[in-house]
Amino acid sequence: MGKVHERIDDRLRRFIEAQHVFFVATAPSGPGGHVNVSPKGIGGTFAVLDDHTVAYVDVTASGSETIAHIRENGRVTIMFCAFEGPPNIVRLHGRGRFVTLYDDGFDELLGLFDSDVDESQGVRAVIVVDVERVSDSCGYGVPFMSYQGERDLLPQYMARKGVEGRADYRRLKNRTSIDGLPAFDMDGAG
Numbered sequence: 001m002g003k004v005h006e007r008i009d010d011r012l013r014r015f016i017e018a019q020h021v022f023f024v025a026t027a028p029s030g031p032g033g034h035v036n037v038s039p040k041g042i043g044g045t046f047a048v049l050d051d052h053t054v055a056y057v058d059v060t061a062s063g064s065e066t067i068a069h070i071r072e073n074g075r076v077t078i079m080f081c082a083f084e085g086p087p088n089i090v091r092l093h094g095r096g097r098f099v100t101l102y103d104d105g106f107d108e109l110l111g112l113f114d115s116d117v118d119e120s121q122g123v124r125a126v127i128v129v130d131v132e133r134v135s136d137s138c139g140y141g142v143p144f145m146s147y148q149g150e151r152d153l154l155p156q157y158m159a160r161k162g163v164e165g166r167a168d169y170r171r172l173k174n175r176t177s178i179d180g181l182p183a184f185d186m187d188g189a190g
């Protein structure tokens with residue numbers, strides 16, 4: 001049943017790294033605004049860096065809620081569910097930071113992932129989370145579902161746009177959150 005763990009130990013790490021999808025939740029500060037949850041899971045784009053640090057590859061898409069909320073307050077929760085095998089749900093609560101494609105160290109960070117997605121498929125940042133709380137719970141209510149493969153739609157869609165097309169798309173869709181907070185506004189004026 002549910003337990004709080006001191007760290008991401010080897011058993012938790014194996015579980016986390018075996019999942020094909022995970023969910024990232026963030027919220028703006030204060031009583032108002034929209035709480036966000038985004039699905040993630042392009043193969044190989046999640047990594048446990050050490051027993052209190054995880055990271056994932058953030059791809060250009062129709063919104064940029066997570067970066068906006070991390071900029072404002074840093075709070076982030078990542079959730080993994082077992083859809084196959086023994087039941088389990090793991091939550092990682094922590095503080096996020098991000099390194100964008102325009103920042104020093106981006107290529108080295110991206111090189112840590114077991115994936116070949118890069119800027120040419122829309123990667124805009126790597127999100128790093130300093131994990132403050134590690135917990136799991138029973139997962140008895142999560143249905144069995146079988147993995148059938150990646151859709152591959154998002155990276156291919158972004159690849160077709162080209163460098164300038166991706167930057168233009170982000171200028172249009174990623175500059176602010178749905179609440180108007182500054183989000184991915186690093187592409188400049190264009």
Ligand SMILES: Cc1cc2nc3c(=O)[nH]c(=O)nc-3n(C[C@H](O)[C@H](O)[C@H](O)COP(=O)(O)O)c2cc1C
Pocket residue numbers: 024036037038039040041042045057058059060061062063064065066067154
């Ligand atoms: C099934 C599914 C998987 C996705 N996987 C990823 C992913 O691995 N990385 C990613 O950055 N965005 C992924 N997306 C897009 C995100 O859900 C989201 O729209 C986008 O990344 C914006 O990120 P944000 O809401 O966290 O700011 C996926 C979307 C779907 C529907």
